[in-house]
Amino acid sequence: KQEVTQIPAALSVPEGENLVLNCSFTDSAIYNLQWFRQDPGKGLTSLLLIQSSQREQTSGRLNASLDKSSGRSTLYIAASQPGDSATYLCAVRPFSNAGNNRKLIWGLGTSLAVNP
Amino acid sequence: DAGITQSPRHKVTETGTPVTLRCHQTENHRYMYWYRQDPGHGLRLIHYSYGVKDTDKGEVSDGYSVSRSKTEDFLLTLESATSSQTSVYFCAISEAGLGTTDTQYFGPGTRLTVL
Numbered sequence: 001k002q003e004v005t006q007i008p009a010a011l012s013v014p015e016g017e018n019l020v021l022n023c024s025f026t027d028s029a030i031y032n033l034q035w036f037r038q039d040p041g042k043g044l045t046s047l048l049l050i051q052s053s054q055r056e057q058t059s060g061r062l063n064a065s066l067d068k069s070s071g072r073s074t075l076y077i078a079a080s081q082p083g084d085s086a087t088y089l090c091a092v093r094p095f096s097n098a099g100n101n102r103k104l105i106w107g108l109g110t111s112l113a114v115n116p
Numbered sequence: 117d118a119g120i121t122q123s124p125r126h127k128v129t130e131t132g133t134p135v136t137l138r139c140h141q142t143e144n145h146r147y148m149y150w151y152r153q154d155p156g157h158g159l160r161l162i163h164y165s166y167g168v169k170d171t172d173k174g175e176v177s178d179g180y181s182v183s184r185s186k187t188e189d190f191l192l193t194l195e196s197a198t199s200s201q202t203s204v205y206f207c208a209i210s211e212a213g214l215g216t217t218d219t220q221y222f223g224p225g226t227r228l229t230v231l
Contacts, residue, residue, distance in 0.1 A: 031218065032217070032218055034218070034219065034220070036222075041225075042224065042225070043206055043222035043223055043224045043225050044159075044206070044208075044220075044222040045222070046219045046220065046221060046222075049217050049218065049219050051217075089158070089159070091159075093218055100166035100167075100170070100172075101172070102147050102164070102166070102210060102218055103161055103164065103174065104161075104218075104220070106158050106159045106160075107158070108156075108158040109158065
C-alpha cells in the first residue's frame, strides 16, 4: 500500500535562506507527484506536477525533483520570503489508480514559517 | 485561479439533520472530488466523479452521498449529520484527455460544524 511521508512536520527559517522540503513514498510505481501550497484557512494551490518520466520541474524560485528509485521528492525554495509561509503538501498518483481512478495519496504536509 | 466555488462557505447544523454542500466549476473539467481535511489526518477523499452521473467512493465515504447531474455541479450530502463530520470540506477538479495533466485545482472550502 502506497504511503506518503513528509518530514519535518514543521520548519522555521530566517528570511533569505534556501530550503528543502522532503516527501517520501513507499512504492515507486507512480504516474506523477504533485506539490501543493495551503495558506491558513484557504484551499490548496497547485505548485508543481512532476510526471514519472521527469526528474524535475521549476517555477520561479521553486524547483521540485523526483527520484522514483529512492521514493523521494524534494521541493527547493530559493531565497525564502515571509510570503512563503504556508503548509506544503505532496501527493502521488500510484499506478494502481489507473483509468478513471485519479485518486491521490497525500502526505500530511510541512508547515513552513519564514521569519523576517 | 480555476473557477471553482463552494457553497455555503460556513455552516452550523445540528446532529441528525441532512446537509448538502455544493461545488460549482466553470472550467468544464471532467473530474471532480470531495475531500475533508482534519488535523492529524490530512486530506481524505470522500467521493469523486469522472463524468456526469459517474461517481465512485473514496476512503471515507460512509455517511456521505454525492450526485452529479451536470458537468459543472457536484453535490455532497451528509444524510444525517454527526459530530464526527465536523470538518473543512474541499472540492477539487482536474482535466482529462490528451495533453492534460492530473493537476488538481481546489475550491476555497466549506467549514461545517455539527453540534
